[in-house]
Amino acid sequence: xxxxxxxxxxxxxxxxxxxxxxxxxxxxxxxxxxxxxxxxxxxxxxxxxxxxxxxxxxxxxxxxxxxxxxxxxxxxxxxxxxxxxxxxxxxxxxxxxxxxxxxxxxxxxxxxxxxxxxxxxxxxxxxxxxxxxxxxxxxxxxxxxxxxxxxxxxxxxxxxxxxxxxxxxxxxxxxxxxxxxxxxxxxxxxxxxxxxxxxxxxxxxxxxxxxxxxxxxxxxxxxxxxxxxxxxxxxxxxxxxxxxxxxxxxxxxxxxxxxxxxxxxxxxxxxxxxxxxxxxxxxxxxxxxxxxxxxxxxxxxxxxxxxxxxxxxxxxxxxxxxxxxxxxxxxxxxxxxxxxxxxxxxxxxxxxxxxxxxxxxxxxxxxxxxxxx
Amino acid sequence: xxxxxxxxxxxxxxxxxxxxxxxxxxxxxxxxxxxxxxxxxxxxxxxxxxxxxxxxxxxxxxxxxxxxxxxxxxxxxxxxxxxxxxxxxxxxxxxxxxxxxxxxxxxxxxxxxxxxxxxxxxxxxxxxxxxxxxxxxxxxxxxxxxxxxxxxxxxxxxxxxxxxxxxxxxxxxxxxxxxxxxxxxxxxxxxxxxxxxxxxxxxxxxxxxxxxxxxxxxxxxxxxxxxxxxxxxxxxxxxxxxxxxxxxxxxxxxxxxxxxxxxxxxxxxxxxxxxxxxxxxxxxxxxxxxxxxxxxxxxxxxxxxxxxxxxxxxxxxxxxxxxxxxxxxxxxxxxxxxxxxxxxxxxxxxxxxxxxxxxxxxxxxxxxxxxxx
Numbered sequence: 001x002x003x004x005x006x007x008x009x010x011x012x013x014x015x016x017x018x019x020x021x022x023x024x025x026x027x028x029x030x031x032x033x034x035x036x037x038x039x040x041x042x043x044x045x046x047x048x049x050x051x052x053x054x055x056x057x058x059x060x061x062x063x064x065x066x067x068x069x070x071x072x073x074x075x076x077x078x079x080x081x082x083x084x085x086x087x088x089x090x091x092x093x094x095x096x097x098x099x100x101x102x103x104x105x106x107x108x109x110x111x112x113x114x115x116x117x118x119x120x121x122x123x124x125x126x127x128x129x130x131x132x133x134x135x136x137x138x139x140x141x142x143x144x145x146x147x148x149x150x151x152x153x154x155x156x157x158x159x160x161x162x163x164x165x166x167x168x169x170x171x172x173x174x175x176x177x178x179x180x181x182x183x184x185x186x187x188x189x190x191x192x193x194x195x196x197x198x199x200x201x202x203x204x205x206x207x208x209x210x211x212x213x214x215x216x217x218x219x220x221x222x223x224x225x226x227x228x229x230x231x232x233x234x235x236x237x238x239x240x241x242x243x244x245x246x247x248x249x250x251x252x253x254x255x256x257x258x259x260x261x262x263x264x265x266x267x268x269x270x271x272x273x274x275x276x277x278x279x280x281x282x283x284x285x286x287x288x289x290x291x292x293x294x295x296x297x298x299x300x301x302x303x304x305x306x307x308x309x310x311x312x313x314x315x316x317x318x319x320x321x322x323x324x325x326x327x328x329x330x331x332x333x334x335x336x337x338x339x340x341x342x343x344x345x346x347x348x349x350x351x352x353x354x355x356x357x358x359x360x361x362x363x364x365x366x367x368x369x370x371x372x373x
Numbered sequence: 374x375x376x377x378x379x380x381x382x383x384x385x386x387x388x389x390x391x392x393x394x395x396x397x398x399x400x401x402x403x404x405x406x407x408x409x410x411x412x413x414x415x416x417x418x419x420x421x422x423x424x425x426x427x428x429x430x431x432x433x434x435x436x437x438x439x440x441x442x443x444x445x446x447x448x449x450x451x452x453x454x455x456x457x458x459x460x461x462x463x464x465x466x467x468x469x470x471x472x473x474x475x476x477x478x479x480x481x482x483x484x485x486x487x488x489x490x491x492x493x494x495x496x497x498x499x500x501x502x503x504x505x506x507x508x509x510x511x512x513x514x515x516x517x518x519x520x521x522x523x524x525x526x527x528x529x530x531x532x533x534x535x536x537x538x539x540x541x542x543x544x545x546x547x548x549x550x551x552x553x554x555x556x557x558x559x560x561x562x563x564x565x566x567x568x569x570x571x572x573x574x575x576x577x578x579x580x581x582x583x584x585x586x587x588x589x590x591x592x593x594x595x596x597x598x599x600x601x602x603x604x605x606x607x608x609x610x611x612x613x614x615x616x617x618x619x620x621x622x623x624x625x626x627x628x629x630x631x632x633x634x635x636x637x638x639x640x641x642x643x644x645x646x647x648x649x650x651x652x653x654x655x656x657x658x659x660x661x662x663x664x665x666x667x668x669x670x671x672x673x674x675x676x677x678x679x680x681x682x683x684x685x686x687x688x689x690x691x692x693x694x695x696x697x698x699x700x701x702x703x704x705x706x707x708x709x710x711x712x713x714x715x716x717x718x719x720x721x722x723x724x725x726x727x728x729x730x731x732x733x734x735x736x737x738x739x740x741x742x743x744x745x746x
Contacts, residue, residue, distance in 0.1 A: 074678055077647040081640050097679065105683040107644065267454050271480065274450040305447055306470065310478040 001066025022049035029116035032069040053120040069112040147200035148174035160243040162195035181364035197239040254345035256318040273327035278302035323349040374439025395422040402489035405442040426493040442485040520573035521547035533616040535568035554737035570612040627718035629691040646700035651675035696722040
């Protein structure tokens, strides 16, 4: 195979591909990027760690068709240091060497046998929907705080993704917290689909791969989800199993409801977590919140560090209450609230609290379990 | 003790102090910052790891004199999260708690007993000189590439610092490379001093602590060097011993001398090091340079990665020569050359090469030993 391309375009494409390249694998060829000249102007690139797979088409001047698998690390390292000029890549059929010619010089890189490369199976086009990339990225970011990393419960290592009544919903939970976000789709999709679980790692890679301002087509079958943009197809192997029922967990009423300034509350909780950060005394980084009249009193204590007594003015409806939470969890939640004010709803000091933005155009909430103070 | 100050000023001062605070120490109080109210408007801060010590004066409104030692980590973490307002710090004489009052809230931090804090001994004012901070920082940066980290030869874990005929000179060497930089002092100093060895770690901290545009006074006795700015005194314990004689090592003639474009040569060597980076094949990351007529041919090879044949046009005087170097060392050296063109001087393929800027206002050079190709 032989093709010409400018260094910058090939570097950019290879950087995208590197997001799916395997780092730990027993199949050496999966540490490579697969290249195929599919017509005289187009190169198809593939990379996968068998959990996520990326296909990417790039313009190039193809002189001779063919395919090859090039070690991603060395290719990227070389491309970063090449002059930004037109370069020619040649791989002869009977050799395992890629030759990159630039100016009057060249680099040869060893390649992997093409038949040792594998890829995700094709998707059975089943259900599809479209969504704006910025909305999809926001939804993933806001539920990412409660992804579980406990490998003993694989269904929690991803997010529930479901569509009901044209409402698209992501839910994630690490059993201490639960995040839910939903959006109304512009176009009515053909029909509803069974809820699926998309791995958290793939969702996070996805937010890095999609541009701000494009439309993403999502195709789903019972094994895979595929996210398509203009020149990129990102396939993701789904997590099998049933996501825990979340609807009954989220309280629909409250006995106390407050509205606070988000930034002031975040800073105050962050101060409190500094004081309660002695893990030998307090593994859960407990901080105590007392909601009395129109004030929150925030208290934390470690014998080795010191203590904090903070107060903040709030608006409150309902009962006075004293409740304790893991300060680190509260900080995570308050950091993703992007409205000036935040709502906290409580039902006594043993039931979960609900934290959500005040006056947001996007519907999302975080649920957090209290700790025994 | 009691004083008032705004959060921002105290945070900035504490961040400076944290550069000298001990991270690994058997003396817990050295993980703290020492505070002393020295008059009604001035606070003196001290921190040390007993290798480097910082004294810093800061303006504050002092209500009551006294001193305390506050854990640096928790103080910084709290200050970063406090509102940017005027705060009051109080430590009662008979308690070990610092209380920080802000708005209507407060944090208490446990402190260390003041008598457990220690500091570098005072300097016997012996010799002194002054130098512009930007020149000092440049000198340190350029010799930092050849600091040795081999603890079995302590004298190489620092830089030689000497003054002869009003010429100030830094030299460092890791035995594979040697860097030398010198500058003429504006003011003639009182007299010469014996060469000293300043620890590399302290020199690097120093470049972070000094501002761009100030005059540094350097005071030296036979145990310590002290670097003074307007409101900062940075004391450094010297390395004892004798720095190896460097003068006879640096060749004064050459049999080959080339002038190359610095950036092109750097990129070419960087590409070559990607190819020769297989440590299992080649521990010294060897790359081969052939200087023939007005061309350098740059070659590198690893059986597992591939090979590179690169060429660059140069100006050459003297003999053609083929010589091999550690590519990583060449990259380090070429990165600190800040002139458009670079000079390389060689004396056969077994003698060290000299690399230096072409047309620089500062006099510096790096010496590098060849490897057997």
